[in-house]
Amino acid sequence: MKIGISNDHAAIDLKYAIINHLEAKGYEVVNYGTDSTESYDYPIAGKRIGEAVRDKEVDCGIAICGTGIGISLAANKVKGIRAACVSEPVSAYLTKLHNDANIICFGARIVGEEVAKAIVDAWLDTPFDGGERHVRRVKMIMDIEK
Ligand code: RB5
Numbered sequence: 001m002k003i004g005i006s007n008d009h010a011a012i013d014l015k016y017a018i019i020n021h022l023e024a025k026g027y028e029v030v031n032y033g034t035d036s037t038e039s040y041d042y043p044i045a046g047k048r049i050g051e052a053v054r055d056k057e058v059d060c061g062i063a064i065c066g067t068g069i070g071i072s073l074a075a076n077k078v079k080g081i082r083a084a085c086v087s088e089p090v091s092a093y094l095t096k097l098h099n100d101a102n103i104i105c106f107g108a109r110i111v112g113e114e115v116a117k118a119i120v121d122a123w124l125d126t127p128f129d130g131g132e133r134h135v136r137r138v139k140m141i142m143d144i145e146k
Helices: 008-022 040-053 069-075 089-097 113-125 132-144
Strands: 001-005 028-030 058-064 081-086 103-107
Touching: 001 008, 001 040, 008 028, 008 058, 008 113, 028 081, 040 058, 040 103, 058 069, 058 089, 058 113, 069 081, 069 103, 081 089, 089 103, 089 113
Parallel strands: 001 028, 001 058, 058 103, 081 103
Antiparallel strands: none
């Protein structure tokens, strides 16, 4: 599986911790974020990962800024994206199970490295439930784009 990751200047160290964690598990990770500590506008980072997932350059995405909120708002403006901002693994699990979130977001100023790894693992290890009501509700979300 190929996973995209994007970030602003607030999340470089956490991004590399996540990349190392995922590569050690055998995932291929594509870096769409900044590697500079110069201020980098999170809407650019969110748009980039949103477009990469939309265009199927990667199977899914991880987006990290200071809070995780700004980058998730930006990624969610790209059609086809369901980016969920979470701060603990239970929400990460449930947003894949029920919402089929295709991008997971969190904040480098909010969660520590171990919680971030647990979030990513819970989200990647969980399949979409696929039950009728969840399929219908996800479709209802996507129909709002039309
Ligand atoms: C950057 O200072 C900060 O605003 C950004 O990382 C993020 O928290 C926005 O939502």
